[in-house]
Structure formats: C-alpha cells, structure tokens
Amino acid sequence: MQMTLTAPAPSHADxxxxxxxASVRQAFLDKGFDGASMQDLARAAGISVGNFYRYFPSxxxxxxxxxxxxxxxxxxxxxxxxxxxxxxxxxxxxxxxxVLGDACADDLALWTEVEAASRHSAEIAQAAQRxxxxxxxxxxxxxxAETGLSLAQAHQRYxxxxxxxxxxxxxxxxxxxxxxxxxxxxxxxxxxxxDQALGQVAP
Amino acid sequence: MQMTLTAPAPSHADxxxxxxxASVRQAFLDKGFDGASMQDLARAAGISVGNFYRYFPSxxxxxxxxxxxxxxxxxxxxxxxxxxxxxxxxxxxxxxxxVLGDACADDLALWTEVEAASRHSAEIAQAAQRxxxxxxxxxxxxxxAETGLSLAQAHQRYxxxxxxxxxxxxxxxxxxxxxxxxxxxxxxxxxxxxDQALGQVAP
DNA sequence: TTTCCCTGAATGAACGTTCATTCACACTGG
DNA sequence: CCAGTGTGAATGAACGTTCATTCAGGGAAA
Numbered sequence: 001m002q003m004t005l006t007a008p009a010p011s012h013a014d015x016x017x018x019x020x021x022a023s024v025r026q027a028f029l030d031k032g033f034d035g036a037s038m039q040d041l042a043r044a045a046g047i048s049v050g051n052f053y054r055y056f057p058s059x060x061x062x063x064x065x066x067x068x069x070x071x072x073x074x075x076x077x078x079x080x081x082x083x084x085x086x087x088x089x090x091x092x093x094x095x096x097x098x099v100l101g102d103a104c105a106d107d108l109a110l111w112t113e114v115e116a117a118s119r120h121s122a123e124i125a126q127a128a129q130r131x132x133x134x135x136x137x138x139x140x141x142x143x144x145a146e147t148g149l150s151l152a153q154a155h156q157r158y159x160x161x162x163x164x165x166x167x168x169x170x171x172x173x174x175x176x177x178x179x180x181x182x183x184x185x186x187x188x189x190x191x192x193x194x195d196q197a198l199g200q201v202a203p
Numbered sequence: 204m205q206m207t208l209t210a211p212a213p214s215h216a217d218x219x220x221x222x223x224x225a226s227v228r229q230a231f232l233d234k235g236f237d238g239a240s241m242q243d244l245a246r247a248a249g250i251s252v253g254n255f256y257r258y259f260p261s262x263x264x265x266x267x268x269x270x271x272x273x274x275x276x277x278x279x280x281x282x283x284x285x286x287x288x289x290x291x292x293x294x295x296x297x298x299x300x301x302v303l304g305d306a307c308a309d310d311l312a313l314w315t316e317v318e319a320a321s322r323h324s325a326e327i328a329q330a331a332q333r334x335x336x337x338x339x340x341x342x343x344x345x346x347x348a349e350t351g352l353s354l355a356q357a358h359q360r361y362x363x364x365x366x367x368x369x370x371x372x373x374x375x376x377x378x379x380x381x382x383x384x385x386x387x388x389x390x391x392x393x394x395x396x397x398d399q400a401l402g403q404v405a406p
Numbered sequence: 407t408t409t410c411c412c413t414g415a416a417t418g419a420a421c422g423t424t425c426a427t428t429c430a431c432a433c434t435g436g
Numbered sequence: 437c438c439a440g441t442g443t444g445a446a447t448g449a450a451c452g453t454t455c456a457t458t459c460a461g462g463g464a465a466a
Binding site for chain 1: 232233234235237238315318319320322323363364366367370374375377378384386388389392393396399400
C-alpha cells in the first residue's frame, strides 16, 4: 500500500484536464470569461465542443478549475519557499522576480479578469478569496519563521504588512498590460515600497 | 450672443442620456459589461429596450459614454485642484480622501471592470488609456506648478512618480470590494507610500 | 462484439438590434 | 370650445445570430 498524503493518483483524465486548462487560459485572456464562447475554448484546446463536457461539466467549472489550478501552483511555490534555507530571503527574491519580471506572463495575467468576475459571481469570488487568504497565510508563515514568533503572534503583528505586500504585487502585475509605456522605473518604485514594508518584519 | 467656451448647450437628450448613464452604472457593476444584457440595462434605467437606442446607438456606445463621463469628472476635479491656492496640498488632500475613504463608491468601482475589458476591446482600452494619460498629465501639471519647473522638465523628472502614485491610488481603490476584512491599516500604509513618493517632488 | 474516446450537427434559450405601432400632447382652423 | 393633424417619445414583440449544452453516431483498440 502506497502512502500518498498529497494527491491519490493523477488519473488519465486529470492529466488531460490539466492540458486543456493550459490551452484554454489564453482564450480567456483574449476574450474574458464571459466573452469567450465554448467554441472559442474548444478551438483553443484543439478538441471538439462536445468533448469538452467529458472533462468539465460546465463553462463555470472550467473557470473554477483554472483558478484552483493557479492556487495549487502558488501553494507549491510557497512550499518551496518555506522549506528553503532562508525563507524570508527566498520570499524577497521571488517577489522581486515577480514585480520586476514580465509579470504579464502566465498566471497573474488572469487576475484582473478574476477580480472583475468576483463582483458578478459568488463562486468565483469565493475561490479568489480562498486563494488570497491562502497567500496571506503563507506570507505570515514566512514572517513567523523569520522572527521566531508563533503564527498567532505573527498574524497579530504583520497581517497588515502581508496584505500590503500582496496588494503591491498585484498592482505591479497589472501594470503595463497596456503595452504603451516602459514601466520599469515604476516597478522599481513598487519593489522599493515592498522592501520597505518587509523591512519592518526583518531589518 | 452668448459666449460659451465650454459646452454649447446641454440639450434635452443630453440630460436624459446622463440620467440613463447614472442608472445603468449599477447594472454594469452588478453583472459586468458582458454580463449585463440590454434588458437588464433597460430595467435599471426604467425605460424600454427599444427606447435605449434613441439615446445610444449600441451597447458598446453606452460603455464608452460611461467611461468618458467619468473622465470628464476627473478632469473637473483636477481643474479645481489646479486653480486652488496650493495645488500640491489640495492634490494630497484629494488623494488622501480617495485612498482612505470608501473608494468603492461611484466612479472607481467600475475601474476593475474597465481594466478587464481593456484586454478584450480595443475601443475600451483606448478610452481607458486616454483617461490614464490625462490623469498623469494633470499630476505633472500640479508638480510643475509646485516646483516652478516647466511641464517638459516636470515630465522628465517626475513621470515615474506620477505613474507610481496613480498605480497606488488604483490599488487602494480596488481594495476591500470583497467586504471581508477591514483594510483601514492597509490603506494607511498605501497612503504613506504615496506621501513618501510625493515628498520627492515637494518635501 | 463491446468499450471507449471523440466528433460536429442539433437544440432551445438568450443575446443585441430593429421595427411597426401606440401614446401623449401641442398646435391649428373653425 | 372642439375635431383634425403632426410630432417625437416610448413600447414590446420579432428578427437573425450566437450562446451553452446535448446527443446520435463514427472509428479505433481490445
């Protein structure tokens, strides 16, 4: 008997679903959750419309799966951060890469869409909020590890800092998606603000 | 003959259109640009579907008019700021109110939707970008007035600062629209970052 | 054959838009 | 005062299209 504490087994359908999700992401980015039709999604995934319903029961389910997939990725990133030698330093490095790098890349580009959709759909809002509290919790876990405080103490002292950092990272990610100006300097200012905030935790 | 340099005359239809726009805003907020149907909009405005097309040629035109209306409001705010005794101090005060106050109020609540829609519609992206450059230009005008520099010089020195402040104000506005946590402390941190950036212009 | 994956046409609902029609009312000639 | 006439605002049903979803069946592997 195998001990698998994480996932039971990545079945064939699960792998296929993940591939479909990856293909579908760009279509949602181009047209939005409401704007992208099932035919657009099918074309993007390279499968027929009907076949879609073998893997996802509805269009809404696709969106939810997409968000949860991203949440899993974030969770995995934080797992790596927390098990690294110096979690706080690693976190700073990851944040720096996110803010300065081409943040319009894969996962964060969908966030604008998710935030907008959260206003209209209670289910999406719930998924988005779950992801956000998850990230905040991971921030605080890093802070707790860095300072030696308990999670409760870290929450009490640094939850504002964590929220602030999250807001700033999101703000930086939404930058320059309209590709008109070079936002490098602005990104640097944002990163400076983040570093300043993180300095309150560990100077 | 009357000298009207601003608007020629607010015709009856124009007044009516403005009223319709105000009514329609909440419907768009509730369901999104794509999610709100013409029947939703008509119900919100208290008129029939067909009558809508007397005032706006298409659904897209309603959205564009909504954005341009908000742009006019912003322009009016900046006109008041620039003609005040101390433009820089007034600007700081307005920003403080926007960041700390209930920014989910009328105009800024639509911005999330606009940013998302900008990805899918070139026309909306254009309108949004026009509004953004307009705001940045006004920021720089205030900075120029404060420092005594020319507009070109102010642009060269402070355009990054202006972009940063705009990003921060937008970030603060998108906060706490999911009404789960009290973001007062986070707002205060954002305001502190903005004040710090503005301090580079006028200490 | 049975089983499984897949297709693309079919379906009814809902969409944005248009249109024939109705309504309220001001103005006229008597 | 009243019929007659013209006007523009307003309606809601109808149009063609597109949507999400379903389904009868094709074709390969076992």
